[in-house]
Amino acid sequence: MRAAPDGRRSARDWFVDVLMFLLALGIGALLLAESWDDHTTATAAIDVVLGIAATIALWWRRRHPVAVAAGSGVLALAFAFPAGAALMAYFSAVLRVRVRALVALSLLGGGASITFPLLYPSQDPTSTEIAFGLMLTVVVLGWGLFVRVQRELVRSLHERTARAESEQRLRIEQAQAAERRRIAREMHDVLAHRVSLLSLHAGALEFRPDAPPAEIAEAAGVVRASARAALEDLRTVIGVLREEGADGNGAAAPEPPQPTLAQIPALVEQSRATGTRVGCRIDLAGLDGATVGDALGRTAYRIVQEGLTNAHKHAPAAAVEVAVVGLAAGDGAARTERGPSADGPRLVVEVVSRPAVGMPPPARGEMLPGAGTGLVGLRERVALAHGELVHGPDARGDFVLRAILPLMGAGR
Secondary structure, eight states: OOOOTTSOOOHHHHHHHHHHHHHHHHHHHHHHHHTGGGOOHHHHHHHHHHHHHHHHHGGGTTTSHHHHHHHHHHHHTTOSTHHHHHHHHHHHHHTTSOHHHHHHHHHHHHHHHHHHHHHSOOSSOHHHHHHHHHHHHHHHHHHHHHHHHHHHHHHHHHHHHHHHHHHHHHHHHHHHHHHHHHHHHHHHHHHHHHHHHHHHHHHHHHHOTTSOHHHHHHHHHHHHHHHHHHHHHHHHHHGGGOSSOTTSSSOOOOOOOOOOGGGHHHHHHHHHHTTOEEEEEEEOGGGTTOOOOHHHHHHHHHHHHHHHHHHHHHOTTOEEEEEEEEEOTTOGGGOBTTBOOOSSOEEEEEEEEEOOTTOOOOOGGGSOOOOSOHHHHHHHHHHHTTOEEEEEEOTTSOEEEEEEEEGGGTTO
């Protein structure tokens, strides 16, 4: 038994110690009484003193199991009273020592079982006395081994339970982190595009105060509609952060409908409404009848959305070309600077922003602020779809955002 964490001994510890001391004194007293006639007054006094000393030494049997067991075992080779303490020390040592020390203590206990009947013969045959002593030693050692195995089993179960709880906490933390990243991506993807459109219309009102009232009213209406849409999107995304569902019963609120490939033309029309020149081409004939799943379509939608948002932020006067093309297996048209894509059917999503000729880039103060995480989140989306993403200026100075998405990797 071990002491409590605050250093105090429990009632069970005291009970075990008292029981050990009583058993040691009782067994020692019986053996001493049996061999009393073979003792002189001096040897009897020495036997009693050594027995009491061996019994007191049991107090340190947990810290020094081998030393206490070996010392009392050596005394039990020639004296009767220390034999009881030796048996208790053997039992305690079996719970704690290694196999090599256990073998040595077993031999020592067996030796005491042989020497005692030889030094103190009784009316029973010597062989019977030796057999009884060996049997008693085996019982004590065997019982100690049984308790040791039981303790190790309980300890392993506790460790396994603690490990399972730790792994469960780790899985929960990972799931929470993944959910936070998903929410962050959704907030960026949904809100950044809305706010960029809102900023473009507000900028038009700011730089053209002398515009006709009809144009001002139209731009103000678009600003109001964009602000309302952005607010609705914000409420939708933040809704997943609530602990209770929309019904107030603790049930998770259903996710709103997610955009798909079919909604890309509507996304392009929103950008055109701001005055941005956007060309769009969607050609899935090369897929040879293969279908684009909702997950892959949503990834393609977010790629186009991020490309248009970046064009609104950093090059409001640029012409943008959006292309969503399906390629059959083995088509080499979807090779990038970093190597070929997957061998199966692929969906190539490309957004090219061409700056207007003679138009200087907007000043830093005129650009919409951004956290710079849009492309990071987009790269994670493409990686989850087992695709490949490249972005940056090409040889002509156009900014290219291109993703190659294998259809077989969608939704995994």
